[in-house]
Amino acid sequence: MVTIQFIPYNEISGLSSVGRIRKLLNIAKEDKIVLLQGRLKREEETELIKATMEEINKEFKGIELAVINPEHSAKTEGMMAGLKDGFFNLVLGDRQGMTVIGPASIVKKIKKDPHKIELFTAEKKKRKR
Numbered sequence: 535m536v537t538i539q540f541i542p543y544n545e546i547s548g549l550s551s552v553g554r555i556r557k558l559l560n561i562a563k564e565d566k567i568v569l570l571q572g573r574l575k576r577e578e579e580t581e582l583i584k585a586t587m588e589e590i591n592k593e594f595k596g597i598e599l600a601v602i603n604p605e606h607s608a609k610t611e612g613m614m615a616g617l618k619d620g621f622f623n624l625v626l627g628d629r630q631g632m633t634v635i636g637p638a639s640i641v642k643k644i645k646k647d648p649h650k651i652e653l654f655t656a657e658k659k660k661r662k663r
Contacts, residue, residue: 536655543572555582562597562637570633573601598641600651603631
């Protein structure tokens with residue numbers, strides 16, 4: 535069974551960068567796939583990856599990360615769409631887009647384009663006792 539946990543942006547907006555990273559990483563370590571409204575700052579994404587690398591062990595194999603950013607699709611839709619998205623970006627900040635973070639033991643591959651994400655999962659193997 536795959537568990538997906540939606541995190542609204544306002545749930546992490548009041549946290550420090552380290553707090554955001556810890557919260558998201560802890561959820562992924564619980565074998566849940568995180569759907570985060572919005573996105574992390576580029577520096578936070580880098581720190582999330584660094585923190586993940588430091589915590590890899592037998593039980594935790596790391597994470598898969600993907601961001602859908604509507605800014606990229608606006609570039610192909612014309613000037614008016616770009617202006618509209620620029621305005622929303624100014625007002626909403628990092629709330630635009632969607633971030634998917636999943637444990638590498640479950641999420642095998644993420645394919646994305648500006649309009650969809652394909653998430654390929656595998657059942658987590660049960661540990662022998």
